[in-house]
Amino acid sequence: xxxxxxxxTLYGGPIAxxxxxxxxxxxxxxxxxxxxxxxxxxxxxxxxTASLLDSAGIPVLLVGDSAANVVYxxxxxxxxxxxxLIPLVRGVARGARRALVVADLPFGSYQAxxxxxxxxxxxxxxxxxxxxxxxEGGRRVVPQVxxxxxxxxxxxxxxxxxxxxxxxxxxxKVQGRGGDGERLVADAKALEAAGxxxxxxxxxxxxxxxxxxxxxxxxxxxxxAGPDCDAQVLVWQDMAAFRAPGGRAPxxxxxxxxxxxxxxxxxxxxxxxxxxGAYPAAEHSYS
Ligand code: KIV
Numbered sequence: 409x410x411x412x413x414x415x416x417t418l419y420g421g422p423i424a425x426x427x428x429x430x431x432x433x434x435x436x437x438x439x440x441x442x443x444x445x446x447x448x449x450x451x452x453x454x455x456x457t458a459s460l461l462d463s464a465g466i467p468v469l470l471v472g473d474s475a476a477n478v479v480y481x482x483x484x485x486x487x488x489x490x491x492x493l494i495p496l497v498r499g500v501a502r503g504a505r506r507a508l509v510v511a512d513l514p515f516g517s518y519q520a521x522x523x524x525x526x527x528x529x530x531x532x533x534x535x536x537x538x539x540x541x542x543x544e545g546g547r548r549v550v551p552q553v554x555x556x557x558x559x560x561x562x563x564x565x566x567x568x569x570x571x572x573x574x575x576x577x578x579x580x581k582v583q584g585r586g587g588d589g590e591r592l593v594a595d596a597k598a599l600e601a602a603g604x605x606x607x608x609x610x611x612x613x614x615x616x617x618x619x620x621x622x623x624x625x626x627x628x629x630x631x632x633a634g635p636d637c638d639a640q641v642l643v644w645q646d647m648a649a650f651r652a653p654g655g656r657a658p659x660x661x662x663x664x665x666x667x668x669x670x671x672x673x674x675x676x677x678x679x680x681x682x683x684x685g686a687y688p689a690a691e692h693s694y695s
Contacts, residue, residue, distance in 0.1 A: 418447045423463045429506040432467040434540065434562045434605035437508075441627045441638045449629055449641040453479050453496045457644060458503030469504050470542065470564075470641065471497045473512040473572070478645050481652075485571045486515045490528055494536045501537030510564050511538035515572040518543050522555035529561045542608065544570035546595025550602045557603035565604040567595055567620075568633065569611035580658075582632075584612040589619070596620045596628075608641065609633040611660070632660030 418440040423429055440447055449468040452458040453475050461469060475496055476488035490513075497511045511532040518525035525543065532538040540562035543549055549565075556563050568583045577583070584592040593616075596607055606627045609617045614634020621628045621636055630637030642661060645651055649663035650671070657663065681687035 418445055418467050423465060423506055431539070432506060432508040434508070436467070437606055437627050437639075438625070441625070447627075447639045449639055450644045450647060451475075451478075451641070452500045452503070452644060455499035455503040458500040458507070458509075459505075461644065462504040462507045467507055468510060468639075469500055469507045470510045471500050471512060471538070472542075472643065473514045474643050475512075476514075478643060478651075484574055486574070488514050490514060490517050490531060494531065497532060497536035497538050501539075508539050509537070510540045510542050511536060513541050513543045518549070518552055519545075522551045525549075525552035526555050526559055526561075529556050529559075533561065540564060540605070542566055544572050546592070547598045550598050553599060553602040553604055563604045564606045564608065564629075565596075565599040566608040566610065567592055567599075567612075568609045571610075580611070582611050582613065584616045589613070589616045592616060593620055593623055596624050600624045600626050606639070609637060611658075632658060 418432065418436055437447070447467050449470055450461050450466050451472045451474055452461055452469040453471060458469055471493060473485040473488050473493065475493060476482040476485040479496065480488060480492065482488065493511065493514060497509065501509045513525065513528050513532075517528040529541045532541055541556065542564040543552060544566040546567055553563050553565070569577070569580060571580070574580060592612065599607060604626060606629055607620070607624065608629045608631065609620060611632035614636065617628060617630055617633035618636035621638060627638035629639040629641050631641045646657050646661040647663065648665040648667040649657075649669070650667040651657070678687065
């Protein structure tokens with residue numbers, strides 16, 4: 409294989425420290441769909457993790473409102489606020505040299521009106537350095553999407569299991585079965601017409617996600633939505649099995665590492681060496 413053949417398209421592979429990099433843009437994601445190239449997206453919530461994921465070649469980093477769960481320890485995503493998310497996005501935007509950084513608009517920060525959505529998105533772009541925003545919902549958020557897109561804000565949509573509507577959905581269940589599938593396809597087409605640059609499809613039947621993927625020209629990003637989406641996203645802690653003791657991962661998660669266990673073992677080893685006096689040794693001390 410020649411160097412050109414392994415040169416990045418969208419999934420760039422590891423980024424050398426000294427390499428100049430161009431920021432991934434929504435246009436790159438459209439082009440990838442046209443080429444039939446799939447790409448990965450991960451969540452990130454801090455500078456160090458964002459730097460690592462970016463240097464591993466992940467082209468899109470989402471500061472999800474899942475921060476409510478994995479950073480703040482809430483049961484649902486509902487309580488997290490714009491003020492709690494902005495500092496996290498700031499860290500991620502500083503850590504990501506190449507990745508497009510998408511900030512999730514939390515519950516209650518955009519539903520009231522297009523003007524509210526623009527105020528919130530403006531805060532994320534101005535105060536945190538996000539490059540794009542994500543919001544949940546179908547046709548009911550089209551006015552918000554149109555206003556943001558008119559203002560030059562790239563918008564990622566989110567359909568299927570939309571955790572901000574957990575109480576209305578009666579829990580975290582597969583969405584889009586039966587007649588609901590038609591509604592979801594119509595929502596996706598309306599969002600595409602409104603100008604979104606991508607659509608997250610969460611926990612929907614694989615056949616439905618495949619239908620949306622062929623029915624729209626914008627990339628679909630699956631999470632529990634089968635193999636036919638243009639991209640796949642996971643919460644990074646799920647992807648690396650880094651979770652609080654007793655936490656369980658949904659069926660669609662595949663863990664590519666055991667960082668939780670690794671951290672627990674490291675902490676136990678540190679504690680043991682502090683107790684025994686083995687740490688710090690001479691090489692960790694100053695004369
Ligand atoms: O908040 C989040 O992390 C998300 C992803 C799971 C898509 O919305």
